[in-house]
Amino acid sequence: xxxxxxxxxxxxxxxxxxxxxxxxxxxxxxxxxxxxxxxxxxxxxxxxxxxxxxxxxxxxxxxxxxxxxxxxxxxxxxxxxxxxxxxxxxxxxxxxxxxxxxxxxxxxxxxxxxxxxxxxxxxxxxxxxxxxxxxxxxxxxxxxxxxxxxxxxxxxxxxxxxxxxxxxxxxxxxxxxxxxxxxxxxxxxxxxxxxxxxxxxxxxxxxxxxxxxxxxxxxxxxxxxxxxxxxxxxxxxxxxxxxxxxxxxxxxxxxxxxxxxxxxxxxxxxxxxxxxxxxxxxxxxxxxxxxxxxxxxxxxxxxxxxxxxxxxxxxxxxxxxxxxxxxxxxxxxxxxxxxxxxxxxxxxxxxxxxxxxxxxxxxxxxxxxxxxxxxxxxxxxxxxxxxxxxxxxxxxxxxxxxxxxxxxxxxxxxxxxxxxxxxxxxxxxxxxxxxxxxxxxxxxxxxxxxxxxxxxxxxxxxxxxxxxxxxxxxxxxxxxxxxxxxxxxxxxxxxxxx
Numbered sequence: 001x002x003x004x005x006x007x008x009x010x011x012x013x014x015x016x017x018x019x020x021x022x023x024x025x026x027x028x029x030x031x032x033x034x035x036x037x038x039x040x041x042x043x044x045x046x047x048x049x050x051x052x053x054x055x056x057x058x059x060x061x062x063x064x065x066x067x068x069x070x071x072x073x074x075x076x077x078x079x080x081x082x083x084x085x086x087x088x089x090x091x092x093x094x095x096x097x098x099x100x101x102x103x104x105x106x107x108x109x110x111x112x113x114x115x116x117x118x119x120x121x122x123x124x125x126x127x128x129x130x131x132x133x134x135x136x137x138x139x140x141x142x143x144x145x146x147x148x149x150x151x152x153x154x155x156x157x158x159x160x161x162x163x164x165x166x167x168x169x170x171x172x173x174x175x176x177x178x179x180x181x182x183x184x185x186x187x188x189x190x191x192x193x194x195x196x197x198x199x200x201x202x203x204x205x206x207x208x209x210x211x212x213x214x215x216x217x218x219x220x221x222x223x224x225x226x227x228x229x230x231x232x233x234x235x236x237x238x239x240x241x242x243x244x245x246x247x248x249x250x251x252x253x254x255x256x257x258x259x260x261x262x263x264x265x266x267x268x269x270x271x272x273x274x275x276x277x278x279x280x281x282x283x284x285x286x287x288x289x290x291x292x293x294x295x296x297x298x299x300x301x302x303x304x305x306x307x308x309x310x311x312x313x314x315x316x317x318x319x320x321x322x323x324x325x326x327x328x329x330x331x332x333x334x335x336x337x338x339x340x341x342x343x344x345x346x347x348x349x350x351x352x353x354x355x356x357x358x359x360x361x362x363x364x365x366x367x368x369x370x371x372x373x374x375x376x377x378x379x380x381x382x383x384x385x386x387x388x389x390x391x392x393x394x395x396x397x398x399x400x401x402x403x404x405x406x407x408x409x410x411x412x413x414x415x416x417x418x419x420x421x422x423x424x425x426x427x428x429x430x431x432x433x434x435x436x437x438x439x440x441x442x443x444x445x446x447x448x449x450x451x452x453x454x455x456x457x458x459x460x461x462x463x464x465x466x467x468x469x470x471x472x473x474x475x476x477x478x479x480x481x482x483x484x485x486x487x488x489x490x491x492x493x494x495x496x497x498x
Contacts, residue, residue: 026056026060028440029433029434029436029440030052030053030056031403031440032401032402032403032433032436032440033056033346033430033433033434034403035403035404035406036342036403036406036426036429036430036433037338037339037342037343037346037426037427037430038337038338038339038342038406038410038426045313045316046081046085047085047088047089047092047313048089048092048313048316048317050079050081050085050086050089051089051090051092051093051317052343053079054069054075054089054093054099054109055093055096055098055343055347056434057069058098058099058111058347058350058351059346059347059350059434060434062353063111063113063347063350063351063353064111065111065112065113065351066110066111066112067110067111068102068106068107068108068109068110069099069108069109069110069111070108070109071107071108071109072086072087072090072101072108072109074108075108075109084306084309087306087310088309088310088313089313090109091267091269091310091313091314092313092314092317093109094267095270095314095317095318096114096118096317096343096344096347097112097114097115097118098111098112098114098347098351099111099112100112113351113352114344114347114348114351116194116197118344118348119194119198119344119345119348120197120198120201121260122340122341122344123198123199123201123341123420124201124255124260125258125259125260125318126336126338126341126423127202127255128255128256128257128258128259128282129257129259129282129285129320129335129336130282130286130335130336130419131282131283132419132420134202134250134251134252136418136419136420137199137202137250137420138243138246138247138250139243139246139373139418139421140199140418140420140421140424141196141199141202141203141242141246142239142242142243142246143366143369143370143373143418143421144184144192144195144196144199144366144421144424145180145183145184145196145242146235146238146239146242146369147187147189147192147362147365147366147369148183148184148186148187148189148192149161149183149187149235149238150365150368150369151187151188151189151192151361151362151365152164152183152186152187154365155188158227158228158231158234160186161183161227161234161238162224162227162228163224164179164182164183164186165179165220165221165223165224165227166221166224166225168182168220169217169220169221169224170221174213174214174216174217174220176213176216176217176220176245176248176249177203177245177249179220180196180242180245184196189358189361189362190354190358191349191354191358191359191362191428192362194348195424199420201251202250202251203246203249203250203251204249204250204251215244216241216244216245216248219240219241219244220241223237223238223241235467257277257280257281257282257285258274258277258278259273259277259318259320267310268303268307268310269307269308269310269311269314270311270314271301272297272301272303272307272308272311273311273314273315275301276291276297276311276315276331280333284333285320285333285334285335286333286334286335288332288333288334289332289333290329290330290331290332291321291330291331291332291333292330292331293329293330293331294308294309294312294323294330294331296330297311297312297331312331315331317340318336318340319334319336319337319339319340320333320334320336321333321334322334338419338422338423338426339426341423341427342423342424342426342427342430343427343430344427345423345424345427345428345430345431346427346428346430346431346434348427349427349428349431350431350434354431356432356435359428359431359432360432362428363425363428363429363432364477366421366424366425366428367412367425367473367477368470368473368474368477369470370412370413370416370418370421370422370425371412371457371460371461371466371469371470371472371473372466372467372469372470373416373417373418373421373466374412374413374415374416374461374469375460375461375463375464375465375466375468375469376464376466377415377416377417378415378461378462378464379415379417382411382414382415383462385411386411386458386461386462389407389408389411389458390455390458392408393408393451393454393455393458394451394455396447396448396450396451397444397447397448397451398444398447399441399442399443399444399447400441400442400447401440401441401442402440402441402442403440405442405450408454410422411458412457412461413425415461445483446480446483449479449480449483450476450480453472453475453476453479453480454476456472456475456476457469457472457473457476459472460472
């Protein structure tokens, strides 16, 4: 990350009283968080950095809904920026549903709780802007349910899942969607339920023709009956069942192009964003449309230059356009990455005070499923890349920043070929980054342990062995957890001895 970003944090961050004294520096965690979500930060433009800085202050403060962080002049003075820059940053936060600027004598920047609707809309917007293939959505939906099944298995083996399948298959009216909802609920992971709800708009309600429902019922009953005799076949057959349910429920109707979550605001800037996207489609948008320069847009929409800049910053923060300086340049459309969606999820989790333990369980279970998916879907490009990464892992024996390890993690995500799951995982891991109680540098022993176990995961993935890849990922998680516990105990003994 650029020095501009680090200096911005170091210079302006005011730690809140609840933050632990021994916690890592907030600027370091901010850098780690950026490496986790894969953000390119549009760069280092001040309003975008300022919006990120304020949002991270909300997280550090425990996301106190209703708290006023200061008036516009006060915040501009504190951060040593102009009021126009502060206003652009506020528009970004309002678009994310994180804050709002209250007017009046008692007004100021008020923290609000991002709604489930904001998260749902962010998902719909991403799918619209990237023309996301329906099969990608179904695979994400299936994998979230497999993650729920894995959490259920960790609680009591095959028996809880077997009982759930049998209970639904034996009902007078078989409803596979109700069965899947019960699976999520019995996993005990509320975060899984929220993410599955995000994908619900992409699925139709009825399963389909009666013959489809009858076939699914028969498959479910047979799976429940054979779980005792063939437990090793349960994961593969359960995945097949979920895939059939997802495909039967998939909504294949085209969706309108646009970014409703960002452009639904009442501000003039939101209206400009709406107008700029009207009549476009995902294919042309991705190729890069010159939308106009600052002066063109001001004249076209008859608004003040500051309003145009607010609209531009909102679009840059959402990674749907870039403003390029120079003759013949201006605001150019682009295909968005997943970083804004991951940050939206991170803020949502923080605002709901979801327990760290629950998020950790979710991350560990989903990482196992993604390792298995990577082994099933790895392509020739990833096969070539993995050899270079294995050489780098072999040299990983000294202290290393945690952020530098993200490229090894991202390889598994890329090999799995599902951007939604990667966005979910990155958002959850970004939230965990803000709850670190240790330094953001892995000591030599931990780095070597990480390298050894990641190598074993890679070997299983390139062997196209999903079961082995998931086992190796699980072994890796156990080893790293044990290493962290040992390091924590060692630090505690040093503190006592010192």
